[in-house]
């Protein structure tokens with residue numbers, strides 16, 4: 001589903017003439033198979049978000065290749081990547097990233113609007129998804145009128161609505177209390193089992209990492225124990 | 237993303253910033269109204285002047301003053317010229333008149349009048365549209381035709397200075413000639429200075445017919461048409477061509493080259509308005525000096541085209557100034573919505589869609605502004621046309637020509653304004669829209685913009 005090959009990335013800091021290159025990721029290769037939940041762990045600042053942003057196409061790698069759903073997305077133009085994103089990738093962010101001036105319903109509906117789905121179909125699908133995440137009663141609430149857990153479920157609904165084969169999540173429980181966190185993790189697990197959606201989840205929290213079939217650890221910009229690293233080994 | 241959804245998006249966005257959007261639309265509307273009203277003065281005056289020009293004259297009429305024969309001087313037209321003119325394509329009639337070179341004094345009983353007297357070619361006059369309101373065409377040598385208003389010019393010789401005219405300058409009823417003129421005998425008095433003395437000769441003429449009422453109310457037709465024979469009789473008495481009067485002091489006869497084979501007044505009538513230009517060109521080719529409404533209209537049109545273009549240009553500057561407002565509004569809208577745009581881009585909004593939404597918003601502002609401006613300018617135009625004549629009248633006590641239009645908004649003017657406004661708003665919205673597409677997803681999501 002996701003294949004990362006020899007990916008390297010540096011950050012450039014400073015202006016011309018006074019540039020500093022900060023090496024970030026070095027020679028990252030791994031694969032996420034269809035139907036898997038893979039978690040990426042590592043200390044804060046280890047480059048987890050950077051890796052996910054590269055896969056999402058928000059930044060472009062210096063070296064290496066990324067394949068999603070067998071499509072090489074490394075060289076896609078911004079426009080092409082946008083079109084690809086809306087069809088194939090769902091996103092869940094730590095800070096939810098809901099549009100505050102839109103209701104829960106409108107936020108969830110947004111990807112369908114962008115895809116050009118007609119209004120009647122949009123309404124039906126959106127209501128179905130809101131029912132799935134248990135928020136149909138809150139559909140006319142604005143993000144500011146929802147709790148953190150509810151907001152994150154709205155954002156999950158928004159990620160789910162286009163039926164993406166894969167969902168990328170950057171610290172999805174980072175803004176939630178532990179009880180809500182457990183609810184959400186359970187919900188992700190159910191989605192994975194019932195709908196076969198592939199998840200790539202980033203976390204710095206071992207308990208969150210536990211829901212993964214596999215865990216990849218980043219250290220100093222490299223995969224600490226690549227491919228072979230299983231859940232058990234990390235726990236040991 | 238469907239256009240309809242983009243449109244709903246834009247409307248929602250505009251609602252969020254109602255005041256700012258309203259002010260921008262207001263500025264655009266004012267600029268558009270300014271452009272339209274300004275240019276409408278050019279259009280209005282142009283229309284009024286065209287109306288004046290075409291109403292005062294018969295539009296198919298071409299005056300031919302003379303012919304140039306290579307020496308730069310114009311000579312009067314002769315029978316030969318008339319024949320040539322009549323043979324031109326699209327010429328309906330060539331009216332030619334020879335004027336009597338003295339004031340025609342006419343009398344019937346106690347009533348008398350002075351009238352411009354002509355010898356004319358009646359068949360051509362009729363072809364050109366001359367009609368009688370009473371009587372018949374002359375058959376005998378001493379028969380004449382008088383203009384429709386000739387009767388009104390007859391004044392009783394008993395008229396006294398003090399009550400001859402009322403305060404409006406209208407002749408007192410009791411001094412007016414009341415009877416019918418057709419078939420009546422008039423006395424024409426020819427005059428000449430002979431040996432320092434003024435001699436007179438009465439010639440009797442009979443009114444055969446009266447011309448039709450001129451189509452324009454303010455035109456007076458008091459002319460008299462006499463026959464060639466009557467003219468000869470007058471010439472026999474005066475001893476000069478066309479009854480020209482000698483200088484009372486010299487006594488001697490003046491020699492002039494005027495004879496009975498030239499015409500002072502020659503008017504060519506084209507078959508229709510479209511043919512006028514062609515006939516005028518032919519006349520020019522053949523070295524005739526001519527003048528027609530069409531040639532005058534051509535000049536008027538050219539001047540006013542320049543004037544109108546200038547006014548529209550000035551108005552466009554106003555729209556350009558208003559476009560700064562649109563640029564500002566759009567830039568602020570992009571900045572304010574940067575986090576939302578970032579989120580939309582993250583979940584897969586196409587940069588082109590985002591650009592379109594902002595362009596749609598700026599052109600929406602521009603179009604609404606232009607439409608409001610158009611409506612307002614119609615109101616202003618109406619008010620101007622209503623108020624300015626009143627103001628001028630009360631300030632200067634002068635009556636303006638009827639139907640004078642200060643401001644006229646033809647359909648094309650709002651159209652021009654809307655097109656200009658649309659182009660300008662698209663241009664001013666382009667940069668902000670471009671900026672929106674360049675928003676960095678990660679920065680926007682971290683609320684760094």
Ligand SMILES: Nc1ncnc2c1ncn2[C@@H]1O[C@H](COP(=O)(O)OP(=O)(O)O)[C@@H](O)[C@H]1O
Nearest residue numbers: 011012013024043044045046047048049050051
């Ligand atoms: N655009 C950038 N320019 C320069 N340095 C960056 C940029 N983005 C992230 N970094 C740096 O890269 C490091 C890794 O960041 P990140 O990938 O967010 O780590 P993690 O998500 O694992 O905490 C951090 O030290 C951060 O300061």
Ligand SMILES: [Mg+2]
Nearest residue numbers: 048049050170
């Ligand atoms: Mg991070």
